[in-house]
Amino acid sequence: MASRKNEYDPKHPPLTAGEAAKFAWYVGRMAKRGLAGESVYQGDLERKVDRLLDGARARAEKNAKKK
Secondary structure (H helix, E strand, O other): OOOOOOOOOOOOOOOOHHHHHHHHHHHHHHHHHHHHOOOOOOHHHHHHHHHHHHHHHHHHHHHHHHO
8 A cells, every 4th residue: 555645556546535435335235235145246336346446546547647
């Protein structure tokens, strides 16, 4: 993990407030489905989380190159 808050870390990109809210919503939905059983499909939510993190990662790389 990055030692300073402003350093770019590709594993943990900084999230905007909207992205953080979506991330929390998706994780909560995955937890709820997890309570329903192991055979419940969660791939759709996992793809949404991955897409959200990829977008945050791309934005952070773009901002890091500007500086």
